[in-house]
Amino acid sequence: xELKRTPFYSLIKEMxxxxxxxxxxxxxxxxxxxxxxxxxVRSDAGVFDVSHMGEITIKGKDALKQVNYLxxxxxxxxxxxxxxxxxxxxxxxxxxxxxxxxxxxxxxxxLVVNASNIDKDYEWMLNNNKYETDIVNVSDSxxxxxxxxxxxxxxxxxLFVENxxxxxxxxxxxxxxxxxxxxxxxxxYTGEDGFEIYIPLHIAESFWRELFNKxxxxxxxxxxxxxxxxxxxxxxxxxxxxxxSDTISPLEASLSWCVKMGKLEFVGKEYLLKQKDTLKRKxxxxxxxxxxxxRHQNEITLxxxxxxxxxxxxxxxxxxxxxxxxxxxxxxxxxIGTEIWLKSNQKLKKAKVIKTPFL
Amino acid sequence: xxxxxxxFGYTKEHEWVKVESGFAxxxxxxxxQGELGEVVYAEFxxxxxxxxxxxxxxxxxxxxKSTSQVFSPVSGEVVAYNSKIEDDYxxxxxxxxxxxxxxxxxxxxxxxxxxxxxxxxxxxFLDTL
Numbered sequence: 352x353e354l355k356r357t358p359f360y361s362l363i364k365e366m367x368x369x370x371x372x373x374x375x376x377x378x379x380x381x382x383x384x385x386x387x388x389x390x391x392v393r394s395d396a397g398v399f400d401v402s403h404m405g406e407i408t409i410k411g412k413d414a415l416k417q418v419n420y421l422x423x424x425x426x427x428x429x430x431x432x433x434x435x436x437x438x439x440x441x442x443x444x445x446x447x448x449x450x451x452x453x454x455x456x457x458x459x460x461x462l463v464v465n466a467s468n469i470d471k472d473y474e475w476m477l478n479n480n481k482y483e484t485d486i487v488n489v490s491d492s493x494x495x496x497x498x499x500x501x502x503x504x505x506x507x508x509x510l511f512v513e514n515x516x517x518x519x520x521x522x523x524x525x526x527x528x529x530x531x532x533x534x535x536x537x538x539x540y541t542g543e544d545g546f547e548i549y550i551p552l553h554i555a556e557s558f559w560r561e562l563f564n565k566x567x568x569x570x571x572x573x574x575x576x577x578x579x580x581x582x583x584x585x586x587x588x589x590x591x592x593x594x595x596s597d598t599i600s601p602l603e604a605s606l607s608w609c610v611k612m613g614k615l616e617f618v619g620k621e622y623l624l625k626q627k628d629t630l631k632r633k634x635x636x637x638x639x640x641x642x643x644x645x646r647h648q649n650e651i652t653l654x655x656x657x658x659x660x661x662x663x664x665x666x667x668x669x670x671x672x673x674x675x676x677x678x679x680x681x682x683x684x685x686x687i688g689t690e691i692w693l694k695s696n697q698k699l700k701k702a703k704v705i706k707t708p709f710l
Numbered sequence: 711x712x713x714x715x716x717x718f719g720y721t722k723e724h725e726w727v728k729v730e731s732g733f734a735x736x737x738x739x740x741x742x743q744g745e746l747g748e749v750v751y752a753e754f755x756x757x758x759x760x761x762x763x764x765x766x767x768x769x770x771x772x773x774x775k776s777t778s779q780v781f782s783p784v785s786g787e788v789v790a791y792n793s794k795i796e797d798d799y800x801x802x803x804x805x806x807x808x809x810x811x812x813x814x815x816x817x818x819x820x821x822x823x824x825x826x827x828x829x830x831x832x833x834x835f836l837d838t839l
Contacts, residue, residue, distance in 0.1 A: 369744075385774055386748050577747065577775045644751050644772035666774045667750035674751070696753055696770050 357402035358494045358555035366573050373576065374466035376403040381575035388578035389669040392541055396500030397574035398562065405469035405490040406549065407462045413482035414458045420481050421618060422452065423601050425611040429454040434521045434536055437609050438601040439472070440619025444626065445597040446604070448472050449589055451538060453523055461534070463547075465591045479618060494555035496562070499545035499582075502569055507535070507546050509565035510558075515546075528561075529554055540579060542586030542708065581666050585710040587636060587677065593647060593663040594634055594677055602626055603679060605634040632660060635685045636707035637676045639693060641700035645676035650694040651702075659684055659691065668709060675709050676702075712741035714833050715807045719826030721783045722835065726807060729823055734784050737811040738771070738802065741836055747773035749799040752812070760788045762815060764822055769812050771802065784822045786815040 354377040364370070368379035379400060381388060391397055409418055418426045424437035433454055439447045448468040453461040464472045473488045480486055498507050508515045511526050515535075518524055523536035534549040550558050563571060580590065589595050594604045601610050602623060610623060639645055645665030652658050660680030668675045676693070684691055687706055692699040714720075719727040724742035728735045743749070751772040762768055767779040768788065792811050794801055802810040817823075827835060 380775075381747060384748055386750070389774070581774050642751065643753060644777070646777055667772065669774060696755060 355403075357400055358552055359400045359402065359496075359559055362556065362559055363400060363573060368573065368575065374403055376466065378403060379573070379575045381577045382573055385575060385577035385581070386669045388572070388574045389581050391570075391572055392500045392543060392574055392578060392582055393670060394501070395570040395572070396498060396502035396506055396545070396566070397572050397578075398566075399497040399499065399574050399576070399579055400495075401497050401547070402494040402555075403466035404495050405464040405466060405472065405488070406493050407464060407473055407476065408487050408489055409460045409462065409476070409484050410458060410487075411482070411484035412458055414460055414484050417480065417482040417484040418452060418460050418462075419614060420616060421476060421479060422450075423611065423617060423619060423623075424452075424609040425614055426452050426454065426460070431456050432522055432524065434523055434538060435609070436521075438595060438604075438606055439475070440601065440617075440622070441475075441597060442618060442622070444600045444619065444622040446591075446595040446599060446601060447475050447597070449591055449595055451536075453534075453536065468591060492552065493549045494552055495547060495549050496559070497539055497541075497545060497547045498562070498566075498571070499539045499541040499543045499574075501544060502571075503543070503545035506562070506566040506569045506571050507548070510561055511535075518546075528558060533558070540588055541582040542588070542710070543582075580664075581669055584664050584666055584675070584677065585668055585670055585708065587708040590664060594679075599679065600626060602630055603632055603634065630682055632679050633682050633685050634663065634677055634679050635704050636709055637678050637691065637693070637702045638705045639674035639676070639700060639702045641702075643693070643695050643700050644674050645678075645693050645695065645702070649676075651678050651680050652692045652694055652699060654690075654692055654699070656692075656694075656699060662693070670710050677707075712739065712744060712836060713807070714739070714829050714836070716829045718807065718829065719783065719823055720829070720832035720835075721781075721826060723781055725780060725783050727783050727823065727826060728811075729817070729820075732817055732820070733789065734786065734815045734817050734823070735811045736768075736780075736782060736784070736813050736815060737806055738780060739832075740806050742778070743803045743806045743810075746771060746778050747775055749802045750774055752795050752799050752802070754791045754813075756788045758788055758790055761818075762786060762788055764819075780812060782813075782815065783826060784815055784817055784819070786818040789814045789816050
């Protein structure tokens with residue numbers, strides 16, 4: 352299958368982006384150094400091309416009910432212009448995807464889903480359209496940029512007349528750029544301050560140029576997806592296919608803060624009611640004490656090699672300069688300070704459960 | 711463009727071999743280090759004195775993003791690992807063909823060297839990627 356390219360492909364190529372196939376797209380994995388890019392986002396500001404992400408709208412008089420039926424978090428707490436993060440479950444206790452829900456109005460929601468799950472999510476929503484709402488996959492209409500880092504606001508502010516400090520965390524606004532409407536939200540996947548910006552395709556390139564025109568002097572740099580992954584991991588943000596999957600429930604992924612059991616109904620509720628008091632495994636953070644780097648799917652064991660779980664994501668943390676991992680293990684070993692072992696390169700390496708987020 | 715050095719032998723897995731009086735020094739190429747990203751940890755999978763067969767993995771190189779196994783292009787005996795690497799893993803990125811060498815092997819089948827690609831052939835191979 353031919354890989355898709357975002358509207359920023361040529362601009363990013365000119366800037367030295369190194370591309371890899373990702374979820375059907377040709378995406379920049381890094382520019383020169385993923386470690387330096389990571390640190391730059393923590394100290395200054397960077398921009399990520401995340402145009403591969405999907406967008407789905409749900410509209411109709413029962414849009415709120417429909418959204419709330421699909422997700423585990425509670426969208427009824429949202430006012431217009433507010434956003435929440437939530438898993439969306441299947442009927443078997445697994446997770447279809449994790450997404451952001453933007454409330455435009457009670458009758459109109461904008462959902463942002465993972466690139467690799469767009470088709471699956473869309474089909475799932477259509478098949479579970481209990482309230483007969485109007486569900487449309489609008490992924491091909493938007494480019495998306497994430498500007499992240501302590502200097503993000505001062506950089507993005509230069510492109511808009513409106514005062515961006517008025518957009519609070521997990522809020523969004525429609526603003527004008529070049530007489531076109533752009534959706535801008537104070538959200539991100541790095542744990543830093545910043546914005547995610549949804550741009551109509553035909554002005555995407557001019558938006559990028561203007562962003563760098565104004566932002567370069569303030570230290571804006573393009574950042575690859577490798578750094579995005581390590582940035583989110585240090586902050587314990589879930590990555591679908593790792594911490595969450597069709598066979599991992601939101602409770603097992605330690606996302607109980609976005610599961611609202613008090614809601615009247617939602618897909619997965621019955622399963623979670625049974626699971627919540629006898630949660631057999633859960634997600635915790637681990638630091639490797641011996642040398643090495645934990646990797647996705649490495650086994651977690653006891654000292655004698657008995658398996659008790661697996662690594663969902665692992666890396667050498669660029670900020671902390673130590674090997675860290677998120678792991679799903681038997682609940683009895685999940686207490687902070689518990690010593691566990693990581694199987695890597697046919698060896699058992701000592702690790703321990705530590706507090707998260709790591710940073 | 712990735713750098714390629716004359717006088718070395720190369721594999722399709724992007725290892726290089728330099729032969730000096732019966733010993734082979736093995737490392738990864740400039741192309742390979744670029745693909746891998748900054749090396750943040752290297753684990754040596756054999757110990758000095760171990761025998762090694764062509765195709766055996768002898769090191770595991772870790773970047774923040776991924777793990778890469780390094781395979782021996784030759785058979786022989788592991789004489790030494792490069793201790794400089796353990797002081798500064800990034801030397802594999804900054805000087806892949808020089809101070810970033812990984813292992814020194816005493817060749818048991820010197821004829822294997824002839825099966826490696828030369829610099830010109832390896833350059834042509836890189837162009838196909």
